[in-house]
Amino acid sequence: MWPYILRNLLQRLVLLFIVSVIAHGVVHLAPGEPTEVDPSNPRMKPEDIVKIRKAFHLDEPLHLQYAYWMRDLFSGELKSFKDSQPVLPKIWDRFLNSLPLFILATIIIWTLSFPTGIHAAVRRGSVYDRSTTFIAYTLISVPGFFLSYLAILWVVSVLGVPVIGMRTFGMEDALPLFRGMDRLWHLVVPSLMTALGGIAVLSRYVRSQMLEVIGQDYVRTARAKGLPEDQVIYRHALRNALLPFVTMFGFLLPGLIGGSVIFEQIFAWPGLGRLGYDAILSRDFPVILTINFIAAALTLAGTFMSDLLYAAVDPRIRLH
């Protein structure tokens, strides 16, 4: 077990290194530098550009720039090009903003997908099954921002719930209770919209996984023994169908960054995705690279965790 874990960790560190080198290459080799964000600014003279390039080490060869980036990242000295703020605290603040959105969306996805998927599998071919299948495909196929705009229009005109930003402006002096409620209201619509696609995908996956297990011999045996149907489904079938989902917890982590750009943009949510978007717009290389680095690290950590979890739940799997 331990040799496996060590070897795996080492492999993942190598992968992370390669990912960071590629990301660094893509960002630096692509045309467009921070100095060119505002080319029409008449006060920007060639000697200023030289000065800026020197200050940001942009005039050095690529491998040196990579070394500077890594050194600053791990010593915590990395500064944003845009406002010279340290990058890590900046990302941490935004991460804390993204976290509640992510957690609530995840809870919604997992609590809704399982009953939907299981029910559809048990009544395969019924009206319920066919209609949830169709709805799931529709939710996968609709552009996220199209649906979100409709939801905003509907929610604002019918329910009068605030939907933009994290809190209502001017509520800073209100009682903590009201502030908390305000935060919660702001959270509801964005997290629901973020969750919809996930519900569609996961409930389909639950359905197919359940169908697979229900067709197995041991389920037939359980039925043949005369067990009540509920016990067959929830004791014998569901427990086996759940196995792959344990590992999916690992794959959730990267969703914190990648999936949120669009929704945070729509709902003016000051989270990580928007930080990345703004950084891309202003060619803020340290922020782009660091967000990318953290996202890759989270992905690798996620798949690593899912491997371990799988071994922990499924006694048939031995890591060596």
Added chain:
Amino acid sequence: MAEALRNMQGESDKAAQSMTHETPFEEFWKLFKRDRLAMVGLGVLVLLLFMAVAGKALTEWWVVFDPAAVNLVDKFKSPFSQASALVPADVRPLAGIYLLGTDELGRDVFARMLQGSFVSLSIGFVAVGISVFIGILLGGLAGYYGNLRLGIMTVDTLIMRFTDVMLSFPTFFLILTAVALLPPSIYNIMIIIGITSWMGTTRFVRAEFLALREQDFVVAARAMGLPERRIIFLHMVPNAIAPVLVSATIGVASAILTESALSFLGFGVQPPFATWGNILSDGKGFIFDAPWLFFIPGIAILVVVLAFNLVGEGMREALNPKLRRR
């Protein structure tokens, strides 16, 4: 009596023959036809293909609908409204009626949607074409020449580790970064979507190749001394192509969605090209004044992407060997 018997014999022979001589495609088609949703999806796609070709023809080669004609007198006309008399004859819509209304510059939305259908579809097809090409190439290499050693590692390790590296990138963020940093061009968008989405195909093809390599017909082909190129492309690829086709169909759907998401963020296809994605994201500003600018492209994207997904799923079900045996 003997005649009748012989007839019956013949019938049953024919039946037996058709049972055994059903080509894989016929078998697939029989299963696929049962899925009504997938058939509807297929119908929509055929219609769309026709529309895209017609759109290309009618907006560029033989201009009946001019998507770029600006008629400021006719801005924000609702669908089915008459063109104003001030519009010059050469840019008037067909029969003087704007079928789907006009946008904020008085451009005919119907013409723009027609043009956009070709552009959106070609983004989907080219991006998926690139990703399938890379996927088959790398997956085939890893599956067929996997045991070959290159220095410290085998070809298989090299390719699969590279696939892992690509899978560790936050895909949408990577696409966004690359599209934003490169000069805005429709080809860059196609290429970037293509080279960030080949990993699934590579894995399928590699798995199929590993299984096929040991099968008798491949061993026989090798024993006959056929060149490897022939074994790979004529004997193995056709047998490994089914899951690739499924993921390609669904890939077109997600490429169209990715393009519309990029358009929403302002990094999509730039004018003068109209795509459904950028018509939709331009339309979002006029959702109260001119709702058709928002709903028409939105619903069009929904229907088309849904059709691709349903056809893809229908294919996956029909190709599933477990369903086949039943």
